[in-house]
Amino acid sequence: MDQNRLSSIALHFIPGIGGRTLRQLVTYCGSAQDVFRASRTTLLQIPGVGPVTADAIRQGRSWKHAEEELTRARKAGVSMVLYTDPQYPSRLRTIEDAPSLLYLQGNLNLEHKKIVAVVGTRRSTEYGTTCLESLLEGLAAHDALVLSGLAYGIDIQAHRLALKYGLSTVGVLGSGIDVIYPAMHSDTARKMLQQGGLVTENPFGTKPDAHNFPARNRIIAGLCDALVVVEAADKGGALITADLANGYFKDVFAYPGSIRQQYSNGCNQLIKAHKANLLTSVKDLEYIMNWETPRPVAVMNVAPAYSDYEPEEQAVLRTLWESAAPLMIDALSGRSGLPPGQLASILLTLELKGIITPMPGSAYRINMPAPGKSAAMAVA
The missing domain is CATH 3.40.50.450 (Rossmann fold)
Structure with missing residues (x-):
């Protein structure tokens, strides 16, 4: 068994150690194993660690509890995911008070x-x-x-x-x-x-x-x-x-x-x-x-024919159509090959024609089909 992983889980079963304190202990000492190896004097120098917590770490009684928890999780088909594991949810990792251990089933x-x-x-x-x-x-x-x-x-x-x-x-x-x-x-x-x-x-x-x-x-x-x-x-x-x-x-x-x-x-x-x-x-x-409106399944692999638009407008419209989400001006410029100054004028024209819609964050999405234009469909 990975002793450092077992040490991390054992820290969870020491009263008074929450997620923040645990991460602070590991950061200060270098690893979960090193927390248990640290002297009482060293532990007491870590902010938030008092005599009761330091003594509980030194006694190491939580190791047995950690071993029993891991065994129980394996039998139940439950994953125990540590904050330091690659599979820890990335959205949760960004919050300050994120749990340092999750049980997933x-x-x-x-x-x-x-x-x-x-x-x-x-x-x-x-x-x-x-x-x-x-x-x-x-x-x-x-x-x-x-x-x-x-x-x-x-x-x-x-x-x-x-x-x-x-x-x-x-x-x-x-x-x-x-x-x-x-x-x-x-x-x-x-x-x-x-x-x-x-x-x-x-x-x-x-x-x-x-x-x-x-x-x-x-x-x-x-x-x-x-x-x-x-x-x-x-x-x-x-x-x-x-x-x-x-x-x-x-x-x-x-x-x-x-x-x-x-x-x-x-x-x-x-x-x-x-x-x-x-x-x-x-x-x-x-x-x-800024979630795109899902396209009907029947037209997922086809794009409208924009032959009655100017060539530069066609380039913008096809770029937006092929995107799975609204595009910001920089991305739209890169994909369409049009310089930002020219692109801004084209976007304004298409917005006034009602074929594109501005979105939050200076992004644009295409409407379907183009209002007042041919709704004929052509294979993209």
Whole structure:
């Protein structure tokens, strides 16, 4: 067994050592093994390490716990991924308080191209359910991964609708990976193992205690590209997760609702305070996230004929068509061979003709088919 890996896991089972302290210990000492080899005097010089923690490291009693945890993980088909492992999720690695150890189970890809987290009240209404179904149906065209917390209400509905529409879906737990909470969601969790999976930072057997859930929420916020709040009251986990996502510079969205509806108050306040983009359909998310509108399958391998446009305009239009996403001016200039000055004039002309649309970040995308022009299709 890799002794340095075992040492890293053993550090997790020492009370008082969280992710930040663990990374600080390893950075100061050189490796996890060297942390256990360090003298008490050396350990006490490290910020955040007091006498109790230093003595616990020196005693080395956590090694047995680490060995038992690894054995249990192997038997359960669970991966234990350290912060230093190449397979640690890159999105999560960028947040300051990232967990230093994750437990992963299932058929999940946390490097998925598009990850959308969905959170909301545990007491969802018919309005929230309708909004959620529309969202998930729209995300199916993007093959997005849907992330949530397996809780009552909006969370479990998001997982079930993701399964319904053939999307991968991942549940982030506030308990051990062997403790599904609430228990009545166990059947859905089992289905998710085939079409997504489960994630937690908590050791086997950890109960779903209240203090685990705010910590769980930071993983949800850290793993996603976009966070959608479907329904939320004035206070609650959904708003905590939205605040975390804003702090991690993630795009946050919220469905507006009636001012008389309790579970729209939180969403309305997020929008009012400019902490969330107003969401009315998946098109709003596509626009803000700069996700291209999926092309109909029937025309994926063909391009419109632009013979009635000027040669330089044709070059721009075909370049945009062939791109899988909107292009910024620099990229468009490089691919089309047109100098930026000339390109800017052409883009303005095409925008006025209604055939291209400007996007955030000085990017452009093509509309389909060209308004007022031939819709004849030719093999690209």
